[in-house]
Amino acid sequence: MGLTKTELFTDSQNKMAAMAKALAHPARIAILQYLVRINACICGDLVEELGLAQATISQHLKELKAVGLIQGSIDGTSVCYCIHATTWLQYKILFSSFFTEVDSTKCC
Amino acid sequence: MGLTKTELFTDSQNKMAAMAKALAHPARIAILQYLVRINACICGDLVEELGLAQATISQHLKELKAVGLIQGSIDGTSVCYCIHATTWLQYKILFSSFFTEVDSTKCC
DNA sequence: CACACTCATCGCAATATTGCGATAAATATT
């Protein structure tokens, strides 16, 4: 079958998994790190920065935009992308609270 | 072609993506949350807890064990799983440091 | 030893992801 049974899990669990999936590719990690580092916004520089084809970069940008991690604004003929600060912070918080303290003494 | 070009990215980026991929499924999120909550270690309870087949659960446990997030110890006929505290903490730190502060004023 | 029980692995089918060439859409430039 090969389709994830989302109905078995809570909305929170499905959301958490979707968030992780957005980060589950080195190209998207690299894009986000680049955007964080450059701060000011970029567009097709990413195609040169990473070694992937333009169509591939565009695809990854689309996915990142879909989960709200980045936003793009049209600037003439090019598109300027940057981190969406609000969602970014939300990710930070949710991941941080996911990895709560664990009592290792009660382990097997 | 459909194979990730890992050679284009740094080890750090590939590792970060691999970490995210381990979390990129609601069943694995649910397993981890359950292990955190129950604290003491579990085994086939997960098959009942989630609604997935035993083979499927075993597969997900294998993936979580492969990235070091959980550890399993044989206890007679059953296997007891629990969170691997060290890796768990490492994940918390790495995700936390990934989501660094962003200067939203310098956005597009 | 025979049997039950728990878990891991194999093998398959269904679906999802990745990468990219080709092409389209939109805007600048001349």
Added chain:
DNA sequence: AATATTTATCGCAATATTGCGATGAGTGTG
């Protein structure tokens, strides 16, 4: 208007993931 530039989308091929029935390996019980 013609052309160049930039980005998005389509369609395909290759690969990866998901889910599970069937089977096997290992351990405990009678």
